[in-house]
Structure formats: C-alpha cells, structure tokens
Amino acid sequence: MSLDWSLIGPALMIIGLLMLSAFFSGSETSLTATSRARILQLERDKNPDAARVNLLISDGEGLLGSLLLGNNLVNIAASMLTGQLFARMLGGEHSVWIATAVMTALVLVFAEVMPKTYALSNPERFALFVSRPVLVIVRVFAPIVGAVQAIVRGVLRLLGARVEGPVLSAHDELRGTIALHHEDGGVVKNDRDMLGGVLDLRELTVDDIMVHRKSIHMIDVERPAAEIAQEALHSPHTRLPLYQGEPDNIIGVLHARDLARAMHDNDGDPSTIDIRAIVREPWFVPETTEVLDQLNAFREKREHFALVVDEYGALMGLVTLEDILEEIVGAIEDEHDIAVEGIKPEAESTWLVDGVVPIRDLNRALDWHLPDEEAVTVAGLVIHEARTIPERGQVFHFHGVRFEVVERRRNQITQLRVSASPD
Template identity: 55%
Template sequence: MIDWGLGLTIAAIFVLLTMSAFFSGSETALTAASRARIHQHERQGSKRAATAGRLMQSREELIGALLVGNNLVNISASALATSALIRLFGEAAVVYATFIMTALVLIFSEVLPKTLAILRPEGFALVVAPIVRVVVIIFAPVTVTVQHIVRLILRLFGVRADDELVQSAREEIRGAVDLQHAEGGLHKADRDRLGALLDLADLEVSDVMVHRTRMRMLNADDPPDAIVGEALASPYTRLPLWRDTSDNIVGILHAKDLLRAIHAAGGDYAKVNIPAITKPPWFVPDTTGLQDQLNAFLKRKTHFALVVDEYGEVMGLVTLEDIIEEIIGEIEDEYDVEVEGVTPQPDGSVIVDGSVTIRDLNRALDWSLPDDEATTAAGLVIHEAQTIPEVNQAFTFHGVRFEVTERERNRVTKLRLSKNAPLPD
C-alpha cells in the first residue's frame, strides 16, 4: 500500500532543498558579481541588470532577506525529514535525520549552488534578480525587525553598525589591479600606471617637484648675452630668473619667446630685452594636491609653477610633465639630460642619488619602502636614523641596507642600497 503522506513529505523536502539552493546561490552571485559589469549591462538596457544593481546597492537588506528565507526552508526541511524518519525508525531516526539532512543541505543546498554561482556570478545574478527582488519585498518586515534587534544587541557591547567603514571604490580597484598583477594578468608597468593614477588624489606637489638644489635658474642681473647663452645651452624650455638672491624669482623665461626676441634683434644677443619677454612666476603651496595642480595647469593653460613652503620660501618647481610622468613613467626626448639616479651594481646592490624619490625607487626596483614620512631616499635614511649620517655609515630599515657613500655638508647625495643584506659585525 502506497503511503501518500510519506511521499508528499519527501516531495516537500525536495522542494525546500531546491529553495535553499536558490537562496544560497543567489546570495553568492549577488555579493560576488562585479558591480561594474552589472552597471555596464544596465547601460545597455537590461532590466534584469537594473534590478540586480538596486539589490546590490541595498546589500544589508538583500543578505538579510536571503538568510531569513534560507534558514526558514532549511529548518522546515529538517523538521519534515525528522518527522518522516521517526515514522519509519522510531526515536533513533533523530540521529539519522541529522546526518542525512546535513549531507543533503551541505552538498545540494550550499556547496553545489555556491560553486555554480561563483563560476559565473554576473550571469547567475541576472537570472535570479527578479525573483530575489520579490523575496526581499516579502521578507522586508522580518528583515527590518531582525536588523533592529541586532543593532540593539551590538550597542549593548559598544559597537555601532552605522560606523562601519565601507571600502572605497579606489581601494577596490587597487586590490583588483594588484591581484591581476600577482596572477600574471597585468605587466608591472601597467600595474604601476594604474596604481599611480589611483594615487594621484593622495599626493601633493612636494612629492613630485624638482627640488631647488636641482633647479636650473638664470641670474637676471647678468648681461643679456650671458643670459641668452645659458638659456640656449640649457635642455629646458622654461627657466626661472632670480635677482639679488635665488629665492627672489622675478620671472620665467620661455625659449620660444627668447628666439623671437633674438630674431627681432637681428641676432644680436646684447640687444635682447630679457625682462620684457619674461612671464610672471606662478607660485603654488607645497601642500597643493597633485590632482588639483593638474586641473589648475589645464585651466590656466600653463605647464610650469614654482613651489613654496608655508613661509614663502622656494622649495622647487613642478611642471605638467612631472605630473604626467608620475602616471605613465619617465618621458624622455632628444633634449633630455639622462641622469642615472638608480644604478644597479654587479654585486646586486644599487647606487642611488639621495634626491631620488621613494616612489621612483619602489617603481624601479619593485620594492615597498614607505613614503609617509619622507619623500626621497636620503630623507628616509635621515628620518629613520634620527640623525644626519656620516659617509660609510650604514643602516638597515624595512629589509634594506642603506650605506651612505657621499655627503655634501648636511645633504646625503649618494647611497648604496642592498636588499636583505645584514650589517657587518
């Protein structure tokens, strides 16, 4: 005789396990799917993508509804299984039901649907989004109540759920870039360019400027022919002019304006009126953000600015090219003077100019030296040593051995760096 009651119970258990698989797979798909790809589908007119996007924006409500539904069907399935097995095996069926339902839920309602969802999260999310939206609406009262209870319990322990930090979009992109590089999907140069673009908003002009000790400047009090000669011998098209002291910048001389003036003077350098063709200098604070400075360059349609500290003292200069190089790497043309700032040695060490920035050093050697407290290699040594080191003095910081090889007065000009090299006894 057919036991229709037992058959209906088994069928109900099967339906509940299927629903559990749906909830588990939907949760994985909608949390693992790329919001950028979903947004792209939405822009192409997909209504399912629009629904999925709204669900992903309300992630707390989404996960809450799916967890409520999942637990409800799992508990119901377990209860039905226990009831059915008790009718067949008596009280011992509780143990059988526990093992059987654990295996069924684990394999068919958790691992299998989650694996399928993680393989193609965007496609899975687009398929289930309309149904999940209905589930979220149905369980909304329960979800809201549960959330309030959880927050009240957390507040008893001094934890406020509203204060949780959400990972920014830039950090998410940076993590994806680093992961792609680690897995071989991006070359180091591509990773560096993308990383530099993301870092632009966190940098200041003082991080990329040409320091005043490396600036090429002209003395406005020199004779015109001497100024013209120095300007023509320079590899740069824009040169600051100073008068009386090097801190007193009175103008910027552009090579194109100089050539026009020379032509107008019939080639006689002595007749060139240098002050008349110079442009007024533009001073910017050293704390100006690099993104703001880039926008200012584009707005003013100029490429050159002098950097000053809080006391108005000239610290260096920054150009549009400096900012672009920070993103795409060094730009060299036929007039650039090549300076070997980082020179690998046969023994595996590296000779570094003290003025080389830590960011450039990390890029060149694929290191991760910190640049929070110092901008240059010499600055890092002085900061870590808490003193101005002597020649041949060596230190080990952050897994790198720094040996001072040259020093000019209070400036460290040359360093020998070697990775993971111990200090001599």
C-alpha cells in the same frame, strides 16, 4: 513490496525545499561575489536585470538578511519533514539520527556546495538570472528583516561593536582590487603603477614631486643679454626662471620659444634683445597644493610651469605638468633630457641609489613599499629613520631594506647601496 504512496508527497516536498535552499544559497553567493562595476556597465547598456541587481546590492544588509531568512526557513522545514518521513519509514529512536545524517549530507552537497560553486564561477550570470525573484523576496521579507536588523544593531552597540560605515574608502577598495589583479596576473606592473599613480594624485602635494630649488637652473637677469641667450639655448629646459639680486627674487620666466622669436626679429643678434621685455610673469603656488588641484590649475591656465613657495614666500622648487604626468606614467624622457641614472643594479638584489632619488620612484622601480610620509627622497628617509646625518660606511636596516651610505658630501647623503633585507 508495495509502494507506499503516502510517502511520495513528503519526499517531493523535501526535494522542493532543497531546491529552494539551493536557490537561496546560490543567490547569496552570486549577489555578494558579482562585480559591481560590470553590473553597472550592463545597467548603462539598458539591461533591466542589471538594474535590479544594482538595486539589490545597494542594500547589502537587507539583501543578506532576506536570503538568510528564506534559507533558514526552508532548511528547517525540510529537516522537520525528513524527520517525520524517516520516523514513518523506520520507526524507533534511531530514525531521528538517521534523518539528521541524511539531511545534513543532502543540504551540504545539493543546497550549499553545488549551488555556491556554480555561483562563484558564474556570479554575474547567476545574479542576473535570479534578480527578479530575489527582489520580490526582499520586499516580502522587508518588515521582518528590518526588525531583525534593529535587534542586531542594538545588541552590537551594547557590546561596543562599530556597525556604521565601510572600513575602506572607495579609493582603498580600488587599490586593493588593482593589487589583487596584479598578483593574479591580470594586470601587468606598468598598468598597476599607472592606475595607482592616478589614485595617488589626491594624496600628494606639490612639494612631494617638485624639483628642489637646489636643482633649478636659474639665470641672473643682470647678465648681458647675449650670455643669457647662450645659456638658455644650451639648456635642456625650455623654461628658465630669471632672478635679480638673489635667487629667491624671481622676476620672470624665460621661454625658449620667446627667445627664439626675439632673436629672429633681431636678425639673430642676441646682444640687442631686451630680456625683461620677453620674460613671462612667474606663477607661484603654495607647497601644500594638492597635485590633483595643481593638475587642474595647469589645465585651466594652460600653463606647464609653476614655482613653489613655502608659507613665508621663500622659493622651495618648481613643478611642471610633466612632473605630474610622470607620477602616473613613470619617467618621460625626450631627446633633450639629460639621462641621470639614479638607480643602478650592482649585484643580485643590490642597487646603488642616488640620495636625491624620490622614494616613490624607488618603490615603483623595485616594487617596494618604503614609506614616504616623512621624507621625499631616499637620503631623507635614512636621515629621518636614523635621527642623525650618517657617516660614510654606516649601515641601517629600515622597513625590510638594508641601507649603506656609500658617499656623503658635507651634510648631504649623495649615494647609498640598498638591498632587500629582513628587519
């Protein structure tokens, strides 16, 4: 059987078109799957291919349109040539169906699955390799792609579809990426919590993290200096608000270092110290201040302590630099802290939780997702959801968690038993 050389040319053209199809398919997958953060770092390291990749993915719609246009052109051309080739080889009406089956198998294996599989496993390497020819293709096809985009957007608008803007903000994308890597085992829980804490700073206000006024250790400035000094030196806190007359009337903040210096100057006799002379001016901030803004304010003023007031000037609580840092790294305890066990494991998947424990701390400790938009503490969440102040022994099911009121003092829930439970 002699070789028909007239069939070699079309066969080689089909193979070449399949290779081009594989190039378009792999390029599309690699350029959409590549890590923009890694490519940006490579660009900063003066990698010219990385600069081209960033330029390409910055216009995702134009890139996708050009690659799809090229891929469809070569696939259609390859299909037409295959049909003609099989018609010449086999003749008859069945040649078209045979050509379709053969071409489908070739495109699926060699022009779609194989290049996309490799591109998914090596997205950055593939994207850097094809960046130069793809950039040329995008520029050549730009007029056609632009016209196609205009038609597509016009049709989508007529159908009432939204086509402008991303669905997720940059912060939401970061959160999703961190959560994904945590689920895949690439980021441990502590690192995930720290990264999430940094992203949360702009969404929190100081009233979300402050120490409530009920828990503030304050001292009456009218008391004898010796009593004030003794109480301050026995306190676990280095800064103590001083009030005159009533607790809302804060006149200054006593720092343990200033007190120690004054006692040294007075030969250790606290009774002769002029307390008013060594107190520092109190710094008041609104309760609506964003935590990130407060962190920047602490840095600018070189202060670590601020008193929080509401819109009427009433004292609500206090916030410290340590409170903000704990939102990022978790609880910070030193040798002077009083350990408070706010969350105690009682049985398997059951915990005793103090009512004043912040919802964010409970979520972080147990890896839950209780909402904290309407309440700050666990007790506040139960009261908000129950729409009443529960009695001891009452049980509620909210957000996939079972809450049982264990202790109540007056109108305050002091302890709850919590466990995971379906709604």
